[in-house]
Amino acid sequence: MTTRHPPGSPGSAAVEFLRPRSLSQALAAKAELQDALPIAGGTDVMVEINFGKRRPAALLDLTGVRELRGWQRDGALLRVGSGVTYTRLEAELAGLLPGLAMAARTVGSPQIRNRGTIGGNLGAASPAGDCHPVLLAAGAAVEAGSVRGARLIPADAFFLGPKRSALADDELITAVLVPPAPGPQQFAKVGTRNAMVIAVCSFALELRPGAGVGTGIGSAGPTPLRARDAEDFLAAELAGSGLWESREPLPGAVARRFGELAAAAARPVDDVRGSAAYRRHALSVLARRALGWAWDSYRKEGHLCG
């Protein structure tokens, strides 16, 4: 077996450790050494290195890049730097992006949430990544930076397959651009344990009063997915029946149908965490519940806009 960088030889200089101090340095480094592996919280990358599954040519440490570490308003959008940790999503964005804060809170343990970042979650592109369903539901876009310039990739075009994303080899995830929640957001997840679980399946929902609905499904397909039929169905029901204005209780049949359509959008497989049939069933429950909770809060809190 021969590779450009022989497996092992940790004592040799096969792996470089790059510590850019600015975004421009980071992008230049990534352009120069395209197989450099970006590392931020390390919660995915270090596991692969520790387990010997990966021996990258270089590690590109992004924790020293100040530009990636904050979030701020950017016109009508929020610009969340890729280096923002789950702990900060949970603590600082619970008002503006409640679904994202909820999802962040279900990630791993406090120690993991202190390190892991939204950019790292996206970069790993796992179908089970907890942020992904919310970003899909919220209509977020991923900002990919490179020395060639920045481009925006809609979240629903970002995930190409298990652990594969639309990111080019010379690009880094620099931020997520997402509108502040225009209405209630929800995130729900099923796991076999009460903490520290990879989702068996998960579901995110955003209500956009008077405007529509967003959804996201996790751990039930090769990539995170949107349930477009469910979105269209619910948007039509809410608009057609004047429910946005009346804030009447949601008919049970609507919630059920929404759940069925959400489950139908999934493309689950059997694995140790759960069977495909169970995932579909659980998704229909999660979607129905998420809708129930979101609609309740819309009714009670009189949400008009974020």
Place this chain on the structure above:
Amino acid sequence: MNRVEARDKVTGRARYAYEYPAHGVAYAYPVQAPVASGVVRSVDASAALAMPGVLAVLSCTDPPEIGSGDDPELAILQTTQVVYRGQLVAAVVASTLENARAAGRAVRVDCVARQHDVRLRADHPGLYTPEKVNPNFPAVTEYGDIAAGLAAAAARVDTTYTTPVEHNNPIEPHAALAVWDPGGGLTVFDSTQGPSADRDTIAKVLGLAPDRVRVVSPHVGGGFGSKGTTRPHAILAAIAARAAGRPVKVALTRQQMFELTGYRTPTIQRLQLGADARGRLTAVVHDVVEQTAIRTEFAEQAAVCTRAMYASPAMRTTHRLARLNVPPPSWMRAPGECPGMYALESAMDELAEAAGIDPVEFRIMNEPRTEPDSGLPFSSRNLVGCLREGARRFGWADRDPRPGIRREGRWLAGTGVAASTYPARRRPSRATAEASGDGFIVRIAAADIGTGARTALTRIAAETLGAPAARVRVEMGDSALPQASLAGGSMGTASWGSAVVKACEALLKNGSSGSADTAEDVRADAAFARHAFGAQFAEVLVDSATGEVRVPRLLGVFAAGRIVDETLARSQFIGGMTMGLGMALMERTGVDEWEGAFTGKDLAQYHVATCADIQDVDAVWIEEDDPHLNPVGAKGIGEIGITGTAAAIGNAVYHATGRRVRDLPITPARLLR
């Protein structure tokens, strides 16, 4: 009193096997077979040997010299025949751990694969009845007229329960440091539950006299049976150190532990029970199917507990094994009783319901006067007391037996009960006691794997000597100390305590020192059926739509002889119960039949209960003064806590939902299937 070594542990000063410094130390990394059955044709170490810091590559194609090949698991690298995936086939020795790991991954093992078989099934054509089951029980027992008993029953069940592969997963991964001295003596710092036995085994495998080997193991980060026997890593450390001419450390990774340090066999258990119209058992049949390895037989005694539990005019218990291409199963906390009581106590719940009798009362109705199978008198037996006390504390009296009717919002609520049991045995041990300055030193090659043995023995010695505990120092965890039995089988306190009491009594007579050997005492122990008993009560909530299970309450009531230290005991019971909760709801190692491999070999996929999975777990005990046990009066508490827990939870899940999941773990998918 506080745990003796707690200060060292809370400050990070306590040293575990891997952490001992050694001058010029090198590191060995195991290379494992990539097929489940086959022959190693070649081991290509050229790439590994060219890597920095690599000192040697050991391989099964060039077997290193050993002494005894009696235990095929420990006769490492002696054959090119592969009988399970993950079998040790080579190892790299290098100057640093990182170099060793990297080089280990660069070793190319070329295997000719053969057809493998890793799937345990009740109709496996190779099933056979072993001569004995662990540790030395008959595999089959039968008395009375089973057919007549079942035919005459007013209520009967014929039901099959299964348990999966479960791994001990102590938090400390197995590790060893081997240091040869110039005279050919060997010191092994090992993570072991028994320094004396570990020394004897290592010496035998290497062809050394036992007095040439010393095992040092003062602190062990949990074992739960997996460190009860010598494991291949210790032999590898010794052989690699000999090959490299330097001390060598071996630290198994979490993944490697899944194949190299034992696990609990999966079981398929068929229970046929009958009861007459008054609720008395008319027949009990417990047939167990388990797996073992190709070269090593381990026969888990899953049906043995049934022989001691309930009065019945007819009883049959059997064990059959299939030899599969799997790593050897081994001891995991309460081997036998843990899976066996899960199946028996689940089936008893089914029969109680079929008979229309409260499950607590049903068990009490079937209380035997002597041990059903042997006819021996019990040294003491307080199962009924535990059931009654538990029912009182838990609030069992008002329980509506109908399943699936208690709804709290989206949750279905239920409660369940099961009995616990574990044998109370002791083994010969030696100890010495010596007056030293204004205090005493007690020496015994016992092991504290987290149980609190060091603290319990300090208390026992202090009481015997009539001295404050602060003036007694117990030295343990070193095979150079007087020979002692294992920390296993819940026998530590009884076995070591017997020797410590005797040594201290000898000191009191002679004034300055005393020594003891309990071999004769143990041999002379009168014939009694000695068991601890308990009752476990569980309350569960099941999400009616997703099938997620929560356990808001667990209560265990135990009768385990004298409790030496309340704090230690409570934690041991609760720790066992919590592991039982994990067994009920989440613990499982996957088996990939196509690859012949265990899957999910890490703590992200092998789920053990976290702090957030527990809400209210309590353990209490009833006073039990049993004169037929040992000088300490203790029955042992390390294992009984895990027995019965999974059944209590499964029974509660049934009570909550009306669904009887008969395959562990009880996952949401299985509940909704």
Place this chain on the structure above:
Amino acid sequence: MRVTLTVNGSQRTADDVWEGESLLFVLRERLALPGSKNACEQGECGSCTVLLDDVPVCACLVAAGQAAHRRVVTVEGLAPRGELGPVQQAFLEAGAVQCGFCTPGLIVQVHDLLRRTAGAGLPPPGDADIREALAGNLCRCTGYEKILDAVRLAASRLPVMP
């Protein structure tokens, strides 16, 4: 590469650090600080929890280079001059220690929980807060009850904030 960092208040330097190496490896293998335990290498058990610039993290998931020029506190640093810290004292008194392999990580994690609570002038954490905070520290021995006792005990001794 050379990595210089502050550990338990002292500046320490490790040479010949492999670039893919974890902070945990540096602490245990190069700086002779084996208090932080290595039990899963994937952030699932919490046994290697340390404070990195005052934030609890799994040292096994921090690349050594990421810790350069930063402050690390390990369990060894919580008992300066041999005096037990309040969390260590509570673990000892409550009987929250069994095999001890998860203990160092738990001590650091609880230390952080209580320090943050006291620093923010919040009331002592409730059981749900404690269980959530400790969800990433696996213990296979105790069943967690005595650990909860220890946290409650240590919390009850927190200085009362005005």
